[in-house]
Amino acid sequence: MLFQRDKKTSPVAARLAQTAYRDGSSALGPKLPTMRTGEVTPRAVVIGFYRHLDDAMGVLHLGTACQSGCDYCCYYHTVASPMEVFAIREHVMGLDGPERERVFDQLAQNLETIQPLTPDQHNETNVPCPFLVSRHCSIYDLRPVACRRHHCVDVTPCKAAFHDPRTSDR
Numbered sequence: 001m002l003f004q005r006d007k008k009t010s011p012v013a014a015r016l017a018q019t020a021y022r023d024g025s026s027a028l029g030p031k032l033p034t035m036r037t038g039e040v041t042p043r044a045v046v047i048g049f050y051r052h053l054d055d056a057m058g059v060l061h062l063g064t065a066c067q068s069g070c071d072y073c074c075y076y077h078t079v080a081s082p083m084e085v086f087a088i089r090e091h092v093m094g095l096d097g098p099e100r101e102r103v104f105d106q107l108a109q110n111l112e113t114i115q116p117l118t119p120d121q122h123n124e125t126n127v128p129c130p131f132l133v134s135r136h137c138s139i140y141d142l143r144p145v146a147c148r149r150h151h152c153v154d155v156t157p158c159k160a161a162f163h164d165p166r167t168s169d170r
């Protein structure tokens, strides 16, 4: 079962991700000079990379329990690379006012929750992703690699980890 989002990546998933990264980098290579002039944005770069990653990861998603609206894993401690953060920032700054405010409010709430916690306590606390809206990912095409590679063949441990995060290994 591929369950861990960040701590334990299966060797197959890791290899596929490396391959996708290499292929994506090479596909993007000719465009890199224009990035410096601002003609290619972080969002365009990561979308290009994600296309390769999704192709490579597609074979692993056969037979998983993951489906739209299943959000138990969207309360975990998740990481994103700097380029992914810039791409998401670009997206957020393009949102209309009320939705951008909603994201900022949730980020502020999350910061307040997380700041006093140790890393272990953080891992044991459900914190809603600011991009989770009505149990759906509002940045699905832009979700970071950590989210893209995370999947499970059985939703039972995901539910257990959500309902009792202190006893789960997540």
Ligand code: SF4
Pocket (backbone or CB within 6 Å): 065, 066, 067, 070, 071, 072, 073, 074, 150, 151, 152, 154, 155, 158, 159
């Ligand atoms: S990893 Fe678990 S909680 Fe997340 S979508 Fe898949 S089955 Fe649902």
Ligand code: SF4
Pocket (backbone or CB within 6 Å): 073, 074, 075, 078, 129, 130, 131, 132, 133, 136, 137, 138, 139, 140, 143, 144, 147
């Ligand atoms: S970015 Fe999307 S998939 Fe990832 S944790 Fe947030 S809502 Fe879930």
